[in-house]
Each structure stands twice: as C-alpha cells, then as structure tokens.
Amino acid sequence: MFTSPETTPAKRLKVGISACLLGIEVRYNGGHKESRLCSQSLAGYFDFIPLCPEVAIGLGIPRATIRLVGDPAAPQAEGGHMPSGPMSEALHTYGQRMAAELPDLSGYIFMQRSPSCGLERVKVYQPNGNPADQGGRGLYAAAFCAAHPDLPVEEDGRLNDPVLRENFLTRVYVYAAWQTLLGEGLSRHALTEFHARYKYLLMANNPLQYKALGQLLGRMGDEHIDALGSRYFSQLMAALKKCATRGTHSNVLQHLSGYFKKSLNSEDKQEVQHLIEQYRLGVIPLVVPLTLLKHHLRRHPDAYLQRQAYLQPHPENLSLRNAL
Structure with missing residues (x-):
C-alpha cells in the first residue's frame, strides 16, 4: 500500500x-x-x-x-x-x-x-x-x-522560486537515498533497483537523460560496480538539475494513469484525464492530479508503481507541489 x-x-x-x-x-x-x-x-x-x-x-x-x-x-x-x-x-x-x-x-x-x-x-x-x-x-x-x-x-x-525550490529539495532527497544505498552496499541488482525507483522522476526532469541512463545500465558489462555506480550517479544528479515542466510532468502523469486502464471505469478515467489536462494548461497545481492518482493507487495497488519516488520525492508536509 x-x-x-x-x-x-x-x-x-x-x-x-x-x-x-x-x-x-x-x-x-x-x-x-x-x-x-x-x-x-x-x-x-x-x-x-x-x-x-x-x-x-x-x-x-x-x-x-x-x-x-x-x-x-x-x-x-x-x-x-x-x-x-x-x-x-x-x-x-x-x-x-x-x-x-x-x-x-x-x-x-x-x-x-x-x-x-x-x-x-x-x-x-x-x-x-x-x-x-x-x-x-x-x-x-x-x-x-x-x-x-x-x-x-x-x-x-x-x-x-517554487520550481527551483522543489527541484533542489528533490535532489537533496535523491542524494540522501544514494548515500543510504552506498552504506548498505552497492551491487548491480541494487543499482538497477535504484534506477527503477527513480524512473519517472528522471523522466519528468530530463527525458533524454532518462533514456541515456537506461542504456548505460543496459550495457553494464564487466565494469567494476563502484566505477559504474559513480558514473551513473554523477549523470543522474546532473540530469536532475534540469527542472521539470508542465509538459514533462503531464507526460509522466499519463504514464502513471496507464497503470489503471484495466481497473478504473470510464468515468474515473475521464476524471483523471481531465485533471491532467487542467494541470498541463496551468489551471490547477501538480498536487491535484497526483492526489487523485495516489487515491486510485490505494484502491488498486501496483507494486511497481508504489515504489516510484516520483509520487512523493520529499516530505508531503513541505507542500512543495502545491505551487507547481
């Protein structure tokens, strides 16, 4: 859950x-x-x-x-x-x-x-x-x-600036998560799992680097895990410096909504699509469609989606996405 x-x-x-x-x-x-x-x-x-x-x-x-x-x-x-x-x-x-x-x-x-x-x-x-x-x-x-x-x-x-503030604090929490991963011990499996967790966050901030980093991990080869991890993380942090836009956020929201295509009725689907479009047009903040998607996720759990950092990359009480 x-x-x-x-x-x-x-x-x-x-x-x-x-x-x-x-x-x-x-x-x-x-x-x-x-x-x-x-x-x-x-x-x-x-x-x-x-x-x-x-x-x-x-x-x-x-x-x-x-x-x-x-x-x-x-x-x-x-x-x-x-x-x-x-x-x-x-x-x-x-x-x-x-x-x-x-x-x-x-x-x-x-x-x-x-x-x-x-x-x-x-x-x-x-x-x-x-x-x-x-x-x-x-x-x-x-x-x-x-x-x-x-x-x-x-x-x-x-x-x-609310966009720069949210971007910086997101990167702080990603950096802390990487520190925790290193403390637990880096492995190829752990690196792959880390990347999977931050897939949609990276897609929102930097779609091009999202693809590039996926390709980097897809051809790990025999490179030592410490060198690979360092190279991956440096590229990840550089990619996350680019601020997400309403367009890239909307693209990610569409991807997330796809996980519910078999579980929601037509009325619920229309509501999700309406809010995503309202957000894209600047009528409502990001927190509104995200809150609805998280509501549907609680009703229709999906293990892969539940671990996505994009859904809550920083403490909710900071209310950072209320101003995006």
Missing part, C-alpha cells in the same frame, strides 16, 4: 548552510540575513550545519568588507585585515577542509552574491573599478563544491 511521509517519518538529513541564513549574526556588519524558509520551514526536516568561512579564517565580527578581483574564473579576495593572497588561500583551504570533514551532507544552501559563499554571479572587480561582465563564484564555495561535484547546492535567493 502506498504510504506518504505523513505515515512514514522522514529521516532528518544533514545539510550545510551559510550561518547568516539561520539568523546567526556573523556578517561583516554584525548582522545576519535570516531566511525564514530555512530557519523555520526546512529546519523541521534538516539538521543544518551552519558555517561562516570568513569568521572561520579569523576575519572577525564586525569586519571590513571583502570583494573578489581579477580573473572571474580564478579570482582573488581583497579587503579585510589580511593580505589578498593569504586570505584567498585561507578561504580555499577552509573549503577543502570542510568538504573533507562533512562527507555525509545531503545538500548545501549558500548565501547569494557573497565573495566567499556565492555560487554564481558574484561580482569580480577589474582594475578599472568596474565588475567584470562575467560573474564569479565565492572562494570557499568553489573549493567545497569542487570536492563534492554531485552534491545538491543552491543559493538562498533562488529558493524563493
């Missing part, structure tokens, strides 16, 4: 976060940039690990502001009370150290536009005093992410 996280308690996941986003007063001016989404809504599901690299390397509170300068692809930090070279190296080293000390994170939320923590579009100033057209990445974030390239990461501001 299909069970939701309301009846099966969700495991609390460890997620890294820029400390200022939890209301901790670590910013250059002694303030914070609390995100209530993080400090209130998500704190009920995650064990946040708050970090502030600027404080960690000794810049103090309050402190002079720092900024990035030079080549946007390899910027340096300047400002504060440390010389540019040592400060840049300290932020880089701290990122590597935290990446090594926190291998069990399932995701990371960074402070946007920060010269230490920003993921993209961070201003990198040129000799003429103007920022380069091409933005850079914060020095700490760059080092941390380089050590964990598959880890789901996002900036706080982008989480205000």
Whole structure:
C-alpha cells in the first residue's frame, strides 16, 4: 500500500548552510540575513550545519568588507585585515577542509552574491573599478563544491522560486537515498533497483537523460560496480538539475494513469484525464492530479508503481507541489 511521509517519518538529513541564513549574526556588519524558509520551514526536516568561512579564517565580527578581483574564473579576495593572497588561500583551504570533514551532507544552501559563499554571479572587480561582465563564484564555495561535484547546492535567493525550490529539495532527497544505498552496499541488482525507483522522476526532469541512463545500465558489462555506480550517479544528479515542466510532468502523469486502464471505469478515467489536462494548461497545481492518482493507487495497488519516488520525492508536509 502506498504510504506518504505523513505515515512514514522522514529521516532528518544533514545539510550545510551559510550561518547568516539561520539568523546567526556573523556578517561583516554584525548582522545576519535570516531566511525564514530555512530557519523555520526546512529546519523541521534538516539538521543544518551552519558555517561562516570568513569568521572561520579569523576575519572577525564586525569586519571590513571583502570583494573578489581579477580573473572571474580564478579570482582573488581583497579587503579585510589580511593580505589578498593569504586570505584567498585561507578561504580555499577552509573549503577543502570542510568538504573533507562533512562527507555525509545531503545538500548545501549558500548565501547569494557573497565573495566567499556565492555560487554564481558574484561580482569580480577589474582594475578599472568596474565588475567584470562575467560573474564569479565565492572562494570557499568553489573549493567545497569542487570536492563534492554531485552534491545538491543552491543559493538562498533562488529558493524563493517554487520550481527551483522543489527541484533542489528533490535532489537533496535523491542524494540522501544514494548515500543510504552506498552504506548498505552497492551491487548491480541494487543499482538497477535504484534506477527503477527513480524512473519517472528522471523522466519528468530530463527525458533524454532518462533514456541515456537506461542504456548505460543496459550495457553494464564487466565494469567494476563502484566505477559504474559513480558514473551513473554523477549523470543522474546532473540530469536532475534540469527542472521539470508542465509538459514533462503531464507526460509522466499519463504514464502513471496507464497503470489503471484495466481497473478504473470510464468515468474515473475521464476524471483523471481531465485533471491532467487542467494541470498541463496551468489551471490547477501538480498536487491535484497526483492526489487523485495516489487515491486510485490505494484502491488498486501496483507494486511497481508504489515504489516510484516520483509520487512523493520529499516530505508531503513541505507542500512543495502545491505551487507547481
């Protein structure tokens, strides 16, 4: 029988976060940039690990502001009370150290536009005093992410977008499921079962990669399972970064409805099709046709469909699909 996280308690996941986003007063001016989404809504599901690299390397509170300068692809930090070279190296080293000390994170939320923590579009100033057209990445974030390239990461501001928020949190829970699988022991059978569980989620986010990953597992050959698993998972996480659309969600909903073609009467089938079309047209949110399909699944159980992560990829009480 299909069970939701309301009846099966969700495991609390460890997620890294820029400390200022939890209301901790670590910013250059002694303030914070609390995100209530993080400090209130998500704190009920995650064990946040708050970090502030600027404080960690000794810049103090309050402190002079720092900024990035030079080549946007390899910027340096300047400002504060440390010389540019040592400060840049300290932020880089701290990122590597935290990446090594926190291998069990399932995701990371960074402070946007920060010269230490920003993921993209961070201003990198040129000799003429103007920022380069091409933005850079914060020095700490760059080092941390380089050590964990598959880890789901996002900036706080982008989480205000319901599509980006749902995409990020879905990837966090997929990453955590992979960590659990590795802990239990990876095998060819376990890898195949994992892929089957995430079939429709992948189809919704990235139909082309859904086919490519299926082909990858279809020709496993004699490749060592650890190498194969690493290659598969990296491609899976890259594929899931692409956000699902109403069109791709509708396609998956049609696939799911096909499992009930022999069990529903014509009136029930028409209702399902009507709601899928209403969703595709933007009249209703995704949660509406999904709720109906899960209702029919409870009445007409199907073992394969019941284990599909697509039906509930994250705790139901987060209500993420109410806004899609």
